[in-house]
Amino acid sequence: MLQKYSSADISNWDRYYRANFISCLSGYKPAMIVGSIKENGLPNAGIFQNIVHIGAQPPLIGFINRPRAASPHTIANIERSGLYTMNSVHRKFIENAHKSSAKFDLEVDEFEAIGLKPKFREAFSVPFVSESQIQMLLRLEEVIPIQKNGTFLVIGEVQAVWLDDVQIEEDGFIQLSDNQIVGSVGLDGYYSAQLEKRYPYARP
């Protein structure tokens, strides 16, 4: 059966219902833990789902940060040090990763609170998630305000990548699903995936 929902219908819904509905519509999402350092030097971990690949040369990844009033910490940390990490989530630690969406007090070591282990690499001042198979170091490139709803597109350039027992295929492809890396859907759902197929470059 075909069902239509107008913007007026959607606007009248309960806030949480609407947020779930709309965030499911645009499809599957990544799930990455962003690692940063708080003003007091403690490690901060926050899960982000609204992440977008922006380009490969230079390698740019963006994420949507909610308005500063609602979600001030990660973005302030990133702006202060200019560096942050993005770390993949394995099927076996989804629950820990999800916990990082909570609003912790400033004096909390968030890695300890969620039960994951921070790893500091080389001279970089920001924590990686040692359990993650994909760990990336990013340098803040640009923070673009989105007028319509007060959110921000935060763009970082990948500085280095650490892969833990992850194979790269002949052509650069990484089998996220074989590595049991999970993604997210809606506000609070996590999924595992199975590769259906890869297709050659499409020509008319």
Place this chain on the structure above:
Amino acid sequence: MLQKYSSADISNWDRYYRANFISCLSGYKPAMIVGSIKENGLPNAGIFQNIVHIGAQPPLIGFINRPRAASPHTIANIERSGLYTMNSVHRKFIENAHKSSAKFDLEVDEFEAIGLKPKFREAFSVPFVSESQIQMLLRLEEVIPIQKNGTFLVIGEVQAVWLDDVQIEEDGFIQLSDNQIVGSVGLDGYYSAQLEKRYPYARP
């Protein structure tokens, strides 16, 4: 085994290898067919993967459009009419959807070329994909240039949603995986998903 790749390593790789690698790193992606109308009135279909949920009130969805020189058509169509559609991809028509990534000539009806059926709804001038279970009408809200690589964040506001035999759960969640809606990974991979778990709102 832990393997490190620096930005210098990545920058020296073959272009296609690098694009695959980097676009896999940021995780699973959606896969949606954007429907628009060409300057000559013919329907245009293009698959987009770099899509991001921006907000629910108002309902905003963004996608990254490549630089105009590389990918001029969809963005020009959207700017001309101000309207476009986004349509989900079912497991059974991945191949058709992937074909829409080809560069077709202006005089080609792209729905015919990829073997999917355009559907015009009410008085709206833009084509929906009739086979899609999720069909959305969007109005162009903002086109934000990303200086660093010449791409654009194209933001649209959802005007209406049509769901074809898709259940909405009690709290607004949509089971994309039960509906065999697929996502994408890297440049050319498509996957099906399985919901692992949903978690309650996280508190410290």
